[in-house]
Amino acid sequence: MTLILVFAGLILLLLTGIPIFAALGLTASAILFIVEGDLDGLGDAVFTHLNKPILSTIPLFVFMAQVMIRAKVIDDLYTFAHTVIGHIRGGLGVATVLACTIFAAISGSSVATALSIGSSAIPQMQRFGYRERDALGVVAAGGTLGILIPPSGPMILYAIVSEASIGALFLAGIVPGLMLALMFSAYCMIRARGQSNMEAPDWAGWQAARAAFRRSVWALLAPPVVMGGIYLGVFTASEAAAAGSLYAVLVAMLVYRGFGLRDLWAAAQSTMRTSMMVFMIIAGAAMFGHAITLVRLPVGVTEAVAHLGLGPLGFVLVVMGLIFILGMFLESIAIILITTPILLPTMMSLGIDPIWYGVLLMINLELAMITPPVGMNLFVIKGITDAPLSKIVRGASPFVAIMIVGMGFLMAVPELATWLPTAAGFGR
Structure with a gap:
C-alpha cells in the first residue's frame, strides 16, 4: 500500500x-x-x-555534444552515410x-540525434520515394539509439544511482546498440522491397565516397577517442569525457x-543550463x-517479491513490463531515478547483474521515447516536420516491435551485454 501511495503521489505531481x-x-x-515530523537529513x-567526482562527466559530455552539433558535424556524417x-x-x-x-556515439542524446539527423534525412528520404510515414518512423526510432550507444546521459545517471561502473556500462551498450541498428537497417531494406515507387539515387562513385569520408573522418574518430581510451585503460570515464570535450573543441x-x-560561448551556456537541470x-x-x-520501501519490495517466488528472469520480466508502462507517461530520467533505488536491493538479492539490467533498462527507455502519449522523439519529429502525430506514431510502431524483440534476445543471451565489459577487465 505504501508503494502505491508513493507512486500515485509522485505521478500526480508530475502530471501537473x-x-x-x-x-x-x-x-x-x-x-x-x-x-x-521534520526534514532532518x-x-x-x-x-x-552530489559530492562525487564522476558527476563531472555529465557537463563534459554535454559540452562535447554541443560543440559537435554547433560545428555542423552532422552534415558531413549524413553526407558520408548517404554517399x-x-x-x-x-x-x-x-x-x-x-x-x-x-x-x-557523439551526442549521447536521443533528442539531439533525432533533431539533427531528421532535419537533413526526412526531406531526402521523401524526395526519393519514401512514404512520409516511413521516413518519420526511421528518424524517430534511429534517434533513440542515443540512449544506448555510449556516451549516454541516462547511462551515466543509472550508474550514479546504482553505483555501477560507468566504463562497464558504456562497453555493455555497444554490442546491443549495434544489434538494434542492424535490425533497424534490415527492416528498412525489407520494407523498401515492397515499394515500387521508391527510387535509389545513382552511385556517386569511389572518388565521391573517399571525399565524403575525408570530410567526416574527424567526426568518425570522436567515438574511438572516448571509448578507445576507456577500453585500453588510458583514462577513466571522467578523463574520457574531458578528452572528448578537448577533441571536440580542437x-x-x-x-x-x-x-x-x-x-564556443553559446555551447558553454547551453551546457550549463542542461547540466544544472540534471x-x-x-x-x-x-x-x-x-x-x-x-520508510523501508525497498525492503518491502524485496519481501513482496520473495513471497511471490519470482526468480531473476521472472523479476526482470515483471519490471520491464512496469517500466514500459511508466515510459508512456514519464521521462527517462524520472523513470531511472524513481525505480532504481526501489528495485536495486531486490536485484542484488536475486543475483541480477546490474550491468545487464542497466542495458535492458536503456532499451526500455528507448521505447519510452517513441511510445505515446509522452514520447519525446515523437514530439521532436513533429516539431521539425509539422507532420500529424498519428502518422509519426504509425511510422515508429514497427520499430517498437523490433526493440521488444531486441530485448528478448538480450534476455536470452545476457553475454551480448556482459561479454565486452568482461573482456575489458571490468568485474574481475
Missing part, C-alpha cells in the same frame, strides 16, 4: 507539469514530515549524492540509421573553421531515495 526535481523533492519532504543526503550506401534500394533508410548510430576550431568564440534532478532523487529508505 511541475519539474521532475520539484516533484521528487516535494514527495520526499511529505514522506519525511509524515513519518519523522535531506541536506546531508543531497550533499552525499556510401544511399544508392541501394532502402539504402537511404540504412544511411539514416547509420548516421543516427554515429551521431548517438576539431571545431581547427578543422570546421566556421566555429568561433561566439559559438544536477537538480539528482538532488531531488537523493531526497526521494533518502525518504523511501527511511
